[in-house]
Amino acid sequence: MMRRKLVAGNWKMFGSLARNEGLLNAVAAGAAGMPGVDCAVCVPFPYLAQAQQLLRGSRVAWGAQDVHQLDKGAYTGEVAAPMLCDFGCRYVIVGHSERRTLYGETSQLVAEKFAAARESGLVPILCVGETLAQRESGETETVAAEQLDAVIGLLGVQSLRDAVLAYEPVWAIGTGKTASPEQAQAVHAFIRRRVAGHDGQVARGLCILYGGSVKAANAAELFAMPDIDGGLIGGASLVADDFLAICNAGQN
Ligand code: PGA
Numbered sequence: 001m002m003r004r005k006l007v008a009g010n011w012k013m014f015g016s017l018a019r020n021e022g023l024l025n026a027v028a029a030g031a032a033g034m035p036g037v038d039c040a041v042c043v044p045f046p047y048l049a050q051a052q053q054l055l056r057g058s059r060v061a062w063g064a065q066d067v068h069q070l071d072k073g074a075y076t077g078e079v080a081a082p083m084l085c086d087f088g089c090r091y092v093i094v095g096h097s098e099r100r101t102l103y104g105e106t107s108q109l110v111a112e113k114f115a116a117a118r119e120s121g122l123v124p125i126l127c128v129g130e131t132l133a134q135r136e137s138g139e140t141e142t143v144a145a146e147q148l149d150a151v152i153g154l155l156g157v158q159s160l161r162d163a164v165l166a167y168e169p170v171w172a173i174g175t176g177k178t179a180s181p182e183q184a185q186a187v188h189a190f191i192r193r194r195v196a197g198h199d200g201q202v203a204r205g206l207c208i209l210y211g212g213s214v215k216a217a218n219a220a221e222l223f224a225m226p227d228i229d230g231g232l233i234g235g236a237s238l239v240a241d242d243f244l245a246i247c248n249a250g251q252n
Helices: 017-031 045-055 081-086 097-102 107-119 132-136 140-155 181-196 200-205 216-223 240-249
Strands: 006-010 038-042 060-064 091-094 123-128 164-167 207-211 230-233
Touching: 006 164, 006 207, 006 240, 017 038, 017 045, 017 060, 017 240, 038 091, 045 060, 081 107, 091 107, 107 123, 107 140, 123 140, 132 140, 140 181, 164 181, 181 200, 181 207, 181 216, 216 230, 216 240, 230 240
Parallel strands: 006 038, 006 230, 038 060, 060 091, 091 123, 123 164, 164 207, 207 230
Antiparallel strands: none
16 A cells, blocks of 8 residues: 655744744645645644635645544633634644643543544544653553554544554654654554554554654655654744755655
């Protein structure tokens, strides 16, 4: 099965209306010439309308970085999946390590958010990955398995059909330390094998992104690995030329 590559930006808590305009227009213009890769940007909630306005009709999809697990209710400050749909989102990141560590999101909660996204027709980008301490104590696979199994346990393996996973070693996020292509490939292959244990077809079709200090300079070697299907890009997604160079590296 030929999996299309996806390069998704995660803007985190960066941007302004004035700054975003140039960035979104440049990404849309650049992606127009890259039919061999799918591109997306996950922007802060207040900028979804701007992303929708500037990216509509382009080759670049957009999405959010988090979602509440319920579709409405008295939850001050939260945002529900149907609201993301109102703004044309295709994707939503769930379980980013910053949410897990800074906001105490458990794998169970992340699985519920994944469910909410699916129910609304959004494509969840489920992030998994170990800390440096966990890697050094040999727990890399255990951690990825636990984070993945929470979703499979709650929703079944079919919920991963057409979903996106992102392997993001916490020690590589925003640190400039990228996992080597071989290190990343090993975990991606482990994740795909684990899904294959439930359903081989779902596993073969599953898009597994790598995230953690992906740059124009290292993207091509990462994306060349057999189980790496693109990238989730933080810092480098805020600079149009850098992000587009990474998208270009993803062209099959
Ligand atoms: P980074 O972030 O590319 O800045 O390391 C990746 C992420 O957190 O998704």
